Amino acid sequence: MDQKESVRDITPWDGTLSSSDFFSAACAFSEKWKRFNAFVPPWLWVPSRKHHLLSSHKEEGYLSLEGMCLIKSSEEQESCRSQTWKEESSISQEEEAVDNATLVQSSCDEVNHYDFHIVYSPSYRVPVLYFRSYHSDGQPLPFGEIEKDLPDHSAKIRSESKWTFITQEEHPYLNRPWYKLHPCGTSEWMKLLFHGDTALNKNGFVIEHYLVSWFSVIGQVVGLKIPLGMLETLSC
Amino acid sequence: MSKKEGALLQFAPMQSSVDEGFWHRFSSLKLNKLGIDDSPLPIIGFYAPCSHSQVSNHLTLLAESLPSESSDSSLVPEPSSGNRNKCSVPGILYNTNTMEGFHALDKMKLLKEEAAKIWNDIVTGKAVEDCSMLSRFLLISFADLKKWSFHYWFAFPALMLDPPAALVNLRPASQWLSAAEAESLSTACNEWRNSKSTADVPFFLVTIDPQSRATIRLLKDWDACQSDAHKILFGFYDPCHLPNNPGWPLRNFLALISAKWNLKSVQFLCYRENRGFADMGLSLVGEALITVSEGWKDTMPNAVGWELNKGRKVPRCISLAQSMDPTRLAVSAADLNLKLMRWRALPSLNLSALSSVKCLLLGAGTLGCQVARMLMAWGVRKITLVDNGKVAMSNPLRQSLYTLDDCLNGGSFKATAAVESLKRIFPAVEAEGVVMAIPMPGHPVNSQEQESVLDDCRRLSDLIDAHDSVFLLTDTRESRWLPTLLCANTNKITITAALGFDSFLVMRHGAGPFSHAHGFNAETAISSSSDVHKIKDAKGKHRLGCYFCNDVVAPTDSTSNRTLDQQCTVTRPGLAPIASALAVELLVSILHHPEGIFAEGDISSNVIGTSEQPLGILPHQIRGSLAQFSQMTLVGYSSSSCTACCDTVLSEYRNKGMEFILQAINHPTYLEDLTGLTELMKSATAFSLDWDKDDDDGGGDEDCVEI
Numbered sequence: 001m002d003q004k005e006s007v008r009d010i011t012p013w014d015g016t017l018s019s020s021d022f023f024s025a026a027c028a029f030s031e032k033w034k035r036f037n038a039f040v041p042p043w044l045w046v047p048s049r050k051h052h053l054l055s056s057h058k059e060e061g062y063l064s065l066e067g068m069c070l071i072k073s074s075e076e077q078e079s080c081r082s083q084t085w086k087e088e089s090s091i092s093q094e095e096e097a098v099d100n101a102t103l104v105q106s107s108c109d110e111v112n113h114y115d116f117h118i119v120y121s122p123s124y125r126v127p128v129l130y131f132r133s134y135h136s137d138g139q140p141l142p143f144g145e146i147e148k149d150l151p152d153h154s155a156k157i158r159s160e161s162k163w164t165f166i167t168q169e170e171h172p173y174l175n176r177p178w179y180k181l182h183p184c185g186t187s188e189w190m191k192l193l194f195h196g197d198t199a200l201n202k203n204g205f206v207i208e209h210y211l212v213s214w215f216s217v218i219g220q221v222v223g224l225k226i227p228l229g230m231l232e233t234l235s236c
Numbered sequence: 237m238s239k240k241e242g243a244l245l246q247f248a249p250m251q252s253s254v255d256e257g258f259w260h261r262f263s264s265l266k267l268n269k270l271g272i273d274d275s276p277l278p279i280i281g282f283y284a285p286c287s288h289s290q291v292s293n294h295l296t297l298l299a300e301s302l303p304s305e306s307s308d309s310s311l312v313p314e315p316s317s318g319n320r321n322k323c324s325v326p327g328i329l330y331n332t333n334t335m336e337g338f339h340a341l342d343k344m345k346l347l348k349e350e351a352a353k354i355w356n357d358i359v360t361g362k363a364v365e366d367c368s369m370l371s372r373f374l375l376i377s378f379a380d381l382k383k384w385s386f387h388y389w390f391a392f393p394a395l396m397l398d399p400p401a402a403l404v405n406l407r408p409a410s411q412w413l414s415a416a417e418a419e420s421l422s423t424a425c426n427e428w429r430n431s432k433s434t435a436d437v438p439f440f441l442v443t444i445d446p447q448s449r450a451t452i453r454l455l456k457d458w459d460a461c462q463s464d465a466h467k468i469l470f471g472f473y474d475p476c477h478l479p480n481n482p483g484w485p486l487r488n489f490l491a492l493i494s495a496k497w498n499l500k501s502v503q504f505l506c507y508r509e510n511r512g513f514a515d516m517g518l519s520l521v522g523e524a525l526i527t528v529s530e531g532w533k534d535t536m537p538n539a540v541g542w543e544l545n546k547g548r549k550v551p552r553c554i555s556l557a558q559s560m561d562p563t564r565l566a567v568s569a570a571d572l573n574l575k576l577m578r579w580r581a582l583p584s585l586n587l588s589a590l591s592s593v594k595c596l597l598l599g600a601g602t603l604g605c606q607v608a609r610m611l612m613a614w615g616v617r618k619i620t621l622v623d624n625g626k627v628a629m630s631n632p633l634r635q636s637l638y639t640l641d642d643c644l645n646g647g648s649f650k651a652t653a654a655v656e657s658l659k660r661i662f663p664a665v666e667a668e669g670v671v672m673a674i675p676m677p678g679h680p681v682n683s684q685e686q687e688s689v690l691d692d693c694r695r696l697s698d699l700i701d702a703h704d705s706v707f708l709l710t711d712t713r714e715s716r717w718l719p720t721l722l723c724a725n726t727n728k729i730t731i732t733a734a735l736g737f738d739s740f741l742v743m744r745h746g747a748g749p750f751s752h753a754h755g756f757n758a759e760t761a762i763s764s765s766s767d768v769h770k771i772k773d774a775k776g777k778h779r780l781g782c783y784f785c786n787d788v789v790a791p792t793d794s795t796s797n798r799t800l801d802q803q804c805t806v807t808r809p810g811l812a813p814i815a816s817a818l819a820v821e822l823l824v825s826i827l828h829h830p831e832g833i834f835a836e837g838d839i840s841s842n843v844i845g846t847s848e849q850p851l852g853i854l855p856h857q858i859r860g861s862l863a864q865f866s867q868m869t870l871v872g873y874s875s876s877s878c879t880a881c882c883d884t885v886l887s888e889y890r891n892k893g894m895e896f897i898l899q900a901i902n903h904p905t906y907l908e909d910l911t912g913l914t915e916l917m918k919s920a921t922a923f924s925l926d927w928d929k930d931d932d933d934g935g936g937d938e939d940c941v942e943i
Contacts, residue, residue, distance in 0.1 A: 039511065069291045097538040101400045103246040103481050104547070111291050136294060138254035139554045165579060167572050170565075176260060177559045177568075184580070 013194065013206065015187030016125035021207045023059040025127075026118065029211035030063060036229040041067055043118070048173045062173065063118040068224075070112040070149055111136050112149055116224065118211070119172055126186040127211060129218050130171055130178040143168065143179065151223040158221065166221075181218055190214060245403040245524050248476040250283075250295050250373075250392040250484035252543055257299035259379070259386050259556055265305055266331070266379060274337075277302075277329040280313045281373055282322040283438075285473040286483075286508040289518055293475035295325070295373060295392070318432035323473060325371040325438075331379060338378035338387055338551075343542065350374045351393035351539030358395075358492045359533075364455045367439035370488040374541075376551075384560040389551035390543040394487035397528055398537065401490055406480065406522035409505065416448035418516045424450045425507065425514035439489055442469035442505055458497065467503070469521065474506035482506045482522060494526050495533040501525055563663040570662065574615045584850045587615055589827050594618040596699055598674060598719055599709035600650040601625075602807075603733050605637040606816030607707050608658055608667075614824055618666045619658065620703065622696075623650040624673040634809055670699065676714040680902045689901070690894050697722050705729040705823055708783065709816075717880050718897065720782050721889060724748035724881035729826055729833050732783045733815045735807045740815040743857040744822055746780030746874055747833045749883035779874040780837055780856050782881040786872060808862050818858055825854045837871035879907040 017025065030043040047061040117130040133141040133149070143166070147155070158165055171178040193213045194206060216226050270277075279302055283295045303313045317324070330346065332338045354372050357363040363370050377388040410418050421442065428434045434454075441453045444467040452471070453461060461468055470493060476483030486504060493499050506520040545552050557564060571587075578585040595611055597604050600623035608619055626647035632638045635650075637657035642648045651669030658667045672692055675681075681689045700706055700722045708716045708730065716732065723730040723745065730745035828851050829835045837856025855869035876882050888910060889896050899906045 041511070067287075069288060071290060097396060097540055099396060099540040100244055101246055101396070101487070102540065103248050103478075105248075109290075134256070136251065136253055136291075137552060137554070138252075138256065138258075138297075140256055140556070140559065142558065167575075168568060169572070174257070176256060177565065182576075 013191065015189075015191035015194075017207060017210055018125070019120055019122065020059065021210075022120040022127060023061075025207050025210040026063050028208045029118075029215070032212065032230050036227040041065060046117075062120070064115070065117075066115040068114040068116070070114065072110045072112060112141060112145070114149075116222070117171070117178070118215075121172075121183050124183040124186065126183050126190065127214055128180055128183045128186075129222065130180045131222060132178045146179065149223070150221070154221045154223065181221060186214070189217065193217070243403050245401045245522075246481055247394070247484050247487050248292070248478050248481045249543065250371075250390075250475065251292060252297070252390040253294035254297045254388070254554070255299070256556060256559060258297040258301055259554070260560065261299040261302045261305075262331075262379060262386075263381055263384075263560065265302060266381065269305055269311075272333055274331060274333055277331065278312055279327045279329045279375065281325045281327045281371075283325065283371070283473070283475050284321045284323060286475050286477045286518065287510065287512065289477060289510065292477045292483075295371075295390070295475070296322075297375075301327075318435055320429050320435035323368060323436040323438045325368045325373065327373040327375060330374075330376045332376075333378075335378055335380070335387070338376065341376055343376070343389075343391075346374055346376065347391050347393055347539055347541060350391065351395060351541075352536055354393055354488055355395060355491075355536050358488075358495050361496070363492055364458070364496065367437060367455050370439060370492060371485050383555070384557040385553060385555040387551050387553045391541045392484055392543065393539045393541045394484065395491040395537045395539055396487075397490060397494065397526060398532060399527055402525040402527070404501075404523035404525055406482070406520055408479070408517050409519040409521045410516040412521040413444075413516065414448060417444055417450060420444070420448055421450035422514040422516055424452045428452045429509075429514070438473040438485065440471045442471045443467070444469070469503050469505040471505035471507050474508050474519070476506070477508065477518070479520070482520060490524060490526060491537065494528060499526065566662060567664045570615065570664075582850055584828065586828055590615040590824070591617050593705055593823075593827060594703040595620070595823075596703035596706045597621045597709055598707065598715075599623055599711065600635075600637070600654045600669075601631075601709070601711060602634045602812035603709035603735070603816050603819075604650075604707075605635045605654060606813050607709060607733070607819055608654065609636060609661070610817055610820035611823075612658065612662055612665060614820060617664065618703075620668045620670060620699065621651050621654045622670045622672055622674070622699065623654070624671055625650050627653055634812060670695075672696070674710065674715045675718055675897070675901055676712065677717050677900045677907065678714050678904050686898065690898065693718065693894060693897050700728060701726060703728065705731070705826075707819060707823075708732040709819075713783075716783055717900075720745065720784060720880040721885065724782060725750070725886055725889060727751040727833065729823065730782070731819050731822055733819045734783070735811050735815060737806055738808050738811065738862040740811050740860050741857065742815050742818040742822060742860075743783065743872075744780070744826060744833075745782040745881070746856075748881065749779065749874075749886060751833075781872040781874045782878060784880040785875040785878045787879065810862060814860065814862075818860075822855070822858070825849070825851045829854050838869065839871060840869045877911040879911055882911055884911055 026043075026045060030045065033040075034042045043063045043065050045061055046064045047059070049060055112133050112135065114131060114133050118127050119130055120126075121128045133146050135141065165182050166179055167182050168177050168179050170176065190210070190213065212226070212230055215224075216231060219226050279297065281295045281297055281301060284293055286293050301313060303311045328350065330341060332341065350372055354363070354370060357366075357369040357372075372393065374391040374393065375388060376391075377386060379386050409421070413421060421444070424442075428437075428440065434440075434452075437454065439455055441455060441458065441461055442450060443453065443461050443463075444450045446465050470489060472483075472485050472489055474483040474485065482504065483506060486506070489504070490502060493502055502524045504522055504524060506522070507514070508518040508520075509515055510518055542549060543552075559565070574585070574587050574590075578587065593616055595616055595618065597607055597619065600608075600621040604621055604623065608621065611619055627635075627638045627642040627650055628647055629643045631650075632640060632643065637654045638650075639657075642653040642657075649669070649671045651671045653669075655667040655669040658665050672695060674696060675689050675693050696718065700719065706719060706723050706728050708719055710716060713734075720730065720732075725748060727748045727750075732741070732743050732745065734741045826832055826835065829849060835854050838853035839855065840853055853869070855871075857870040857872060858867060859870060860867040874881060876884075879885060885907070892899075
């Protein structure tokens with residue numbers, strides 16, 4: 001460990017972190033989030049293992065924030081989302097008993113549910129934000145619909161910065177396509193955020209605050225706000 | 237706010253939510269384990285108390301709702317326990333193998349059967365032991381695994397009270413309880429919800445003693461609750477968020493309470509949370525009045541519960557082709573790759589031009605296979621391969637689309653095997669194979685074959701018409717003649733690749749002599765001499781040459797000559813991939829050049845970055861040598877005596893059509909005479925130049941490599 005630290009001291013930090021550092025950073029992040037964010041669901045660590053890989057350390061997994069709801073008013077809904085069914089497969093009035101005890105709701109607001117995962121990328125050595133969206137009945141949203149939900153400045157960030165764009169790729173643990181913010185530029189702007197200050201490498205400062213800083217940038221693209229209190233812990 | 241006495245108690249229907257993962261796991265199960273077995277499958281649903289003031293919770297199906305696929309496990313899903321966000325309830329899935337089967341299911345009968353199970357559990361007391369049985373559900377489905385769409389319909393059986401229960405009052409719990417009671421109840425609920433043994437128990441009893449202390453108990457402790465001074469509430473996890481209606485689980489709970497404990501007046505607690513904690517403002521307390529007759533519980537009550545789809549009693553459908561169809565996934569991955577290239581390195585990349593260009597590959601050998609693969613890598617989807625040969629045993633080594641299997645039983649036709657191979661690599665490719673020979677000059681045909689040869693000519697002409705870009709990748713020079721002529725006639729982008737033993741040529745043919753640019757007036761061409769006019773294109777620039785423009789002999793039988801187009805088995809293996817790759821890159825550069833086929837030929841220079849085009853220079857010819865590991869770019873202009881693309885030849889073709897072709901095929905000197913090459917050679921001889929005449933025997937000059 002000593003040698004590793006002295007190497008860290010002299011080489012400029014490249015903006016990345018190791019897999020075990022990611023776990024420490026994730027714990028620090030989720031704990032701070034809970035502390036400062038009473039009104040939003042917490043980030044939970046989901047232990048997972050890629051079956052074919054033999055990882056040397058036990059703590060492999062990702063952070064998960066699920067069930068964020070975005071309520072859309074009825075006017076915004078697509079008019080023909082449900083398939084038009086012929087009366088082949090319905091239940092006629094005579095068959096089912098007359099039931100007045102069921103509440104009949106005239107209109108329902110559509111809700112878009114969002115799940116976010118923060119997953120470590122071993123090839124880029126940085127965290128990556130994965131997300132997906134679905135309607136209340138489970139039908140996934142196509143990207144065109146998701147774009148309507150993203151905040152206005154998100155499109156601006158994504159078009160201006162060549163670091164930030166959304167792609168659809170297979171989730172490394174769930175093996176289904178999720179959307180993600182491509183990580184190719186992450187190490188570059190993480191370096192900038194910490195001013196490439198090698199002094200910060202000491203005492204694990206970088207690790208403890210990595211995800212908070214990272215999230216303060218990434219969150220903007222998907223409209224997830226980071227509470228001010230959390231950001232203030234960065235300056236010390 | 238309270239409701240008036242005597243009004244009907246109306247329950248908010250349970251709503252379903254099926255996570256994508258459920259369908260993925262089910263598809264896998266169906267394909268690998270169940271097959272056509274359509275017997276009912278036990279599944280597990282999950283729900284939790286409402287946790288959001290504006291959004292109801294749903295009964296959710298996840299991947300773990302289904303049994304695992306491993307061969308040694310029984311077809312029963314593993315129950316989870318102790319998870320506060322996932323109360324397990326038992327369900328059953330009837331999946332049919334056809335759409336007709338789905339429609340034909342007797343829905344009322346199935347509903348009755350599940351309701352009967354609930355009733356049975358109530359009557360025998362099993363529901364008191366394991367209260368999640370009260371929320372048993374039914375799911376029917378038809379999984380269309382060709383289209384990756386799933387038709388499904390949930391039923392949440394609810395036993396009907398006859399007459400229905402009346403609502404005496406309903407108000408937020410915080411208004412019904414005293415402050416001390418509310419606090420005590422909140423604490424008790426949070427403990428209940430945080431303890432692994434009770435977190436997922438969705439029905440419970442609440443007793444509040446005169447000292448405002450609330451206690452939560454399991455249903456089976458009913459007898460212990462019988463103390464006069466205590467208030468009793470029947471509590472349940474309520475997924476519904478509505479302020480004026482309790483959720484669906486209360487229906488069967490009331491049926492249980494009436495049948496088991498004979499109560500007429502029931503105080504109930506709709507337990508709801510906010511951000512993970514008990515919320516007495518969202519939770520509701522109400523009083524229901526049950527007025528069923530004496531004999532009500534002697535027979536099985538009626539049941540309702542089919543879920544409505546936007547107010548209609550019809551099934552739902554979800555399409556997951558986007559995320560499950562492997563071909564679609566391959567297409568989007570390929571597109572992603574190209575888009576990344578565009579975003580990060582080459583913003584002017586024209587992906588739609590690449591995906592829409594139609595490429596014709598003449599020859600499916602070493603060059604053809606590699607060109608096809610490179611085209612696909614660039615996002616080209618429309619590829620046609622023409623070859624009349626069969627895959628031979630030596631081919632797979634150098635011809636990258638073939639394997640040993642293609643060689644067996646005499647060998648498959650190359651054009652066919654190549655297309656199959658391309659589709660295995662990338663299913664979304666639109667590839668076609670044509671088994672056809674290309675008619676060649678210098679290989680005369682007798683009268684019986686004449687008609688079929690003319691057919692081939694016409695077919696070739698049609699093929700060229702139908703494509704945007706043609707690659708000449710055959711293994712003889714003479715087989716390139718007719719395609720070159722036809723391409724010059726129709727001004728198609730034509731790219732030639734030719735191999736010697738250790739050298740290669742890759743070039744793009746210039747525009748045809750009759751090509752006209754839009755809006756250009758040919759009259760205003762600067763040229764005064766008729767000769768110059770012949771070699772200029774409509775833009776007034778010198779046309780770049782084609783493969784034959786440098787020839788001084790017409791293409792004839794070359795098999796004895798040491799020319800470039802020797803049988804490819806005697807070339808260094810590295811040549812074909814290099815030449816093929818360059819050929820495709822050349823096409824991509826043409827497609828991105830504003831002048832396309834009319835672009836001038838660039839020459840590479842040592843000064844980096846001199847080109848204005850983002851993809852770099854656009855050469856005319858690239859000649860490379862493996863012996864030197866070198867490569868150079870050249871420009872050659874069209875010749876007015878070219879046997880393939882000069883305007884004399886093309887005019888003759890336009891006038892005489894197939895008759896002209898036939899002449900050229902059958903008479904070796906016809907083309908030379910027509911273009912005046914014969915004359916040229918005669919006059920050249922007069923200057924005592926050392927021409928390498930055609931009828932000299934092969935081998936020729938060591939120093940003079942004719943390419």
